[in-house]
Amino acid sequence: MTLHDPEHFRCEISGGIARIAHDRPERKNPFTFESYAALRDWFRALVYSDDIHAVVILPNGGNFSSGGDVHDIIGPLTRMSMKELLTFTRMTGDLVKAMVHCGKPIIAAVEGVCAGAGAIMAMASDIRIAGPDAKVAFLFNRVGLAGCDMGACAMLPRIIGQGRAAELLYTGRTLRAEEGERWGFFNSISTTDALEADALRLAERIVQGPTFANSMTKTMLAQEWNMSLDQAIEAEAQAQAICMQGRDFTRAYKAFVAKSTPIFEGD
Numbered sequence: 001m002t003l004h005d006p007e008h009f010r011c012e013i014s015g016g017i018a019r020i021a022h023d024r025p026e027r028k029n030p031f032t033f034e035s036y037a038a039l040r041d042w043f044r045a046l047v048y049s050d051d052i053h054a055v056v057i058l059p060n061g062g063n064f065s066s067g068g069d070v071h072d073i074i075g076p077l078t079r080m081s082m083k084e085l086l087t088f089t090r091m092t093g094d095l096v097k098a099m100v101h102c103g104k105p106i107i108a109a110v111e112g113v114c115a116g117a118g119a120i121m122a123m124a125s126d127i128r129i130a131g132p133d134a135k136v137a138f139l140f141n142r143v144g145l146a147g148c149d150m151g152a153c154a155m156l157p158r159i160i161g162q163g164r165a166a167e168l169l170y171t172g173r174t175l176r177a178e179e180g181e182r183w184g185f186f187n188s189i190s191t192t193d194a195l196e197a198d199a200l201r202l203a204e205r206i207v208q209g210p211t212f213a214n215s216m217t218k219t220m221l222a223q224e225w226n227m228s229l230d231q232a233i234e235a236e237a238q239a240q241a242i243c244m245q246g247r248d249f250t251r252a253y254k255a256f257v258a259k260s261t262p263i264f265e266g267d
Contacts, residue, residue: 025061043098067116
């Protein structure tokens, strides 16, 4: 697999931005065993890429993703041994870990159905933009499973609060665009026609910034979950000192003195 030509999902790369999407629109873009693994491996490799500085996860055919395919995944899971099941659940969790640690800001443009593992991918993104018909559902308990799937019980409360996360995970109900924005799950709502363009415009703005420093910001956002305040402040002091050695910091200073706009190069 290469970053530019992956299997089991769509990917286009240009201008430092990777645009990816599930590729089964006729079935509302469900996951398969193969697409889970392909996405995990793609995000793992992304950390080593010097030509991709942001990722936009797009809908396809009017939907983001319906989660695990009922016939290709859920059916086979009911016949697996405990060892096989744990191998699968660890693989799905590895996708989230790969997204969190890929070093690149991720924007999810959510349209239509965004359920199960699809909702988790949106949750694991750094920024979420909704279309007006976005329907997010962490519906694990509706298929007889716990809501603690792929990091949901750790990450979702940090985004929308403990009580709201508990409600969604206990009931599996749908979170629609306006409520999701009000709760802080969505950063903003776009029109259907403008959703992709708005997500890409934000990605372009991020890519025009100091990309090495953005990668450091993403690293700190993830690592500081497990730090005390004193540890976090010290970690940020070290991270910022590293960034201050970069040429982008000098470029920004010289541009300020010259009353011009800095042009960052990511070093």
